[in-house]
Amino acid sequence: MILGIGADLVDVARFERAMSRTPRLRARLFSEPEMMRDGQPLPLRSLAGRFAAKEALIKALGDSGDLTWHDMPVVSDALGNPGFALRGTAAAAVLDRGIARIHLTMSHDAGVAIAFVVAES
Amino acid sequence: MREMLVDLEAIRHNIRTLAARVAPAALMPVVKADAYGHGLIPVARAASEAGVAGFGVVDLDEAKALRAAAIVDPILAWLHGPDADFTWAIANHVDLGVGSLEVLERVGIAVRTVNAFAERSGAESRPAIVHLKADTGLGRGGATEEEWRRLVLRAAELQEADEIRVRGVWSHLANASPEADRAQFEAFDRALAIARLAGIAPEVRHIESSASMLTHPEQARELVRVGIAAYGVSPFGDRRPAEFGLAPAMELAGTLVQVKRVPAGHGVSYGHRYVTPSETTLALVPLGYADGLPRSASGRPPVVIRGKRYRIAGTIAMDQVVIDVGDDEVRVGDRAVFWGDPATGAPSVQEWADAAGTIAYELLTKVGPRVHRRYVNGG
Numbered sequence A: 001m002i003l004g005i006g007a008d009l010v011d012v013a014r015f016e017r018a019m020s021r022t023p024r025l026r027a028r029l030f031s032e033p034e035m036m037r038d039g040q041p042l043p044l045r046s047l048a049g050r051f052a053a054k055e056a057l058i059k060a061l062g063d064s065g066d067l068t069w070h071d072m073p074v075v076s077d078a079l080g081n082p083g084f085a086l087r088g089t090a091a092a093a094v095l096d097r098g099i100a101r102i103h104l105t106m107s108h109d110a111g112v113a114i115a116f117v118v119a120e121s
Numbered sequence B: 001m002r003e004m005l006v007d008l009e010a011i012r013h014n015i016r017t018l019a020a021r022v023a024p025a026a027l028m029p030v031v032k033a034d035a036y037g038h039g040l041i042p043v044a045r046a047a048s049e050a051g052v053a054g055f056g057v058v059d060l061d062e063a064k065a066l067r068a069a070a071i072v073d074p075i076l077a078w079l080h081g082p083d084a085d086f087t088w089a090i091a092n093h094v095d096l097g098v099g100s101l102e103v104l105e106r107v108g109i110a111v112r113t114v115n116a117f118a119e120r121s122g123a124e125s126r127p128a129i130v131h132l133k134a135d136t137g138l139g140r141g142g143a144t145e146e147e148w149r150r151l152v153l154r155a156a157e158l159q160e161a162d163e164i165r166v167r168g169v170w171s172h173l174a175n176a177s178p179e180a181d182r183a184q185f186e187a188f189d190r191a192l193a194i195a196r197l198a199g200i201a202p203e204v205r206h207i208e209s210s211a212s213m214l215t216h217p218e219q220a221r222e223l224v225r226v227g228i229a230a231y232g233v234s235p236f237g238d239r240r241p242a243e244f245g246l247a248p249a250m251e252l253a254g255t256l257v258q259v260k261r262v263p264a265g266h267g268v269s270y271g272h273r274y275v276t277p278s279e280t281t282l283a284l285v286p287l288g289y290a291d292g293l294p295r296s297a298s299g300r301p302p303v304v305i306r307g308k309r310y311r312i313a314g315t316i317a318m319d320q321v322v323i324d325v326g327d328d329e330v331r332v333g334d335r336a337v338f339w340g341d342p343a344t345g346a347p348s349v350q351e352w353a354d355a356a357g358t359i360a361y362e363l364l365t366k367v368g369p370r371v372h373r374r375y376v377n378g379g
Helices: A012-021 A024-029 A044-061 A088-096 B008-022 B032-036 B040-050 B060-068 B086-091 B101-120 B145-160 B178-197 B210-215 B349-356 B360-364
Strands: A002-011 A074-076 A082-084 A101-109 A112-120 B002-007 B026-029 B055-057 B075-077 B094-098 B128-133 B164-170 B204-206 B223-226 B250-255 B258-262 B280-285 B302-305 B308-313 B321-326 B335-339 B372-376
Touching: A002 A012, A002 A044, A012 A024, A012 A044, A012 A112, A024 A044, A044 A074, A044 A082, A044 A088, A044 A101, A044 A112, A082 A101, A088 B145, A088 B178, A101 B178, B002 B008, B008 B026, B008 B040, B008 B210, B008 B223, B008 B372, B026 B055, B032 B040, B040 B060, B055 B060, B060 B075, B060 B086, B060 B094, B086 B094, B086 B101, B086 B128, B094 B101, B094 B164, B101 B128, B101 B145, B101 B164, B128 B145, B145 B164, B145 B178, B164 B178, B164 B223, B178 B210, B204 B223, B210 B223, B302 B321, B335 B349, B349 B360
Parallel strands: B002 B372, B026 B223, B055 B075, B075 B094, B094 B128, B128 B164, B164 B204
Antiparallel strands: A002 A112, A074 A082, A101 A112, B002 B250, B250 B335, B258 B280, B280 B321, B302 B308, B302 B335, B308 B321
16 A cells, blocks of 8 residues: 655755755755765756655655654665655654555656655555 | 494485485575484585585474584574573574564573673674574464565664575475465565565575475575485475485384294284284394384285385384295395385385375384494495
């Protein structure tokens, strides 16, 4: 059964401006491993997608409660499909709600990044 | 005069056969209950020579016996009493099956104890290695879904603190029906998904055992635990081990200690449940229910002497049984085989199980301490 859905859209240019205005923001929003892929730093448009994914997850859960950005890292599996590697408060919030699976898809085009999350029992 | 003969080459053969069958998954023979009655240390040594990913045992006493014999393969122990010494397990590289929050917290305490001493002596601290167990429907050990959610969250916290490392996630089937098996595999996948949400990414997932690895080979994950099949006995009462390329390792035998002619109408053993139909020869063999022969075997179980098959005559007593050999010539000192490898003409342990209304597992694990153990084809 679907317990929650969430979508979020991020303007990549605005995200980039925010990142360059406040350099510390990057470390606040993302954990070390999720800023990298194959040892290279992720491009900003990909980070924008990961930020959208976190926002979409919060929407799917219904409220942000005491979630922290670092507790919901977005990672890719061996096939390159994205997913959350939840920890701490985010893992507890998800498991408390009876969720057993979280599906995530992301895309970017025309200057925006989008993420869509489905939480399933 | 009473002998349990264990062919260690059969053990090695079975391990190699099963390992090839489950590859690329790794094989973990289960050597609990004194290696299903075959003798823990000789069996573990032989299996280790054949190549295993580790041994499954029930409790830490069994793990201690393996370590005391200098067997250094990985070990997983999964049934823990309130007095289980997890500090010993951590110090001796024994993985712990954990199926409840209560046990997980005790493991956490043990790790902190071990590491406090390590810190004092300047040694490196190390996490406890655990395999989290989900109850996917067997109703024995393991966490049901509600506790599972709390168990994996707590395990993730302890892992974050480097106090434990979750090496495995596992479960065990009830073998109730193909439908029930499927439901358990689905529940296992769900438990894994929930564990993943909590940040638990196990190196090995294992739910398969002897029966299911043969009926559901597609469900083998990174590790397969195998018990009865390693000893060359089929997990199914109606299928012979040879169908799976397995050779029974145990032979239970006794020496004829008395042979005599009796007239027709002679009662045999307690209660005279057997009466000789005609003049015949009776042979006495010194094994009874104290040696593991099931007294309940009412179906006149088979025995082989000099390559010929006979049936037990009358009640199985504590120390002896009688065999009616008709007019055949047998002698004191001849060997009577109760069960062994049917390829050698011996009755199968399954025939005895059928006669006693039980399963082969029970008979294998109940051979009494008086029976002399002899191992052949050691490395």
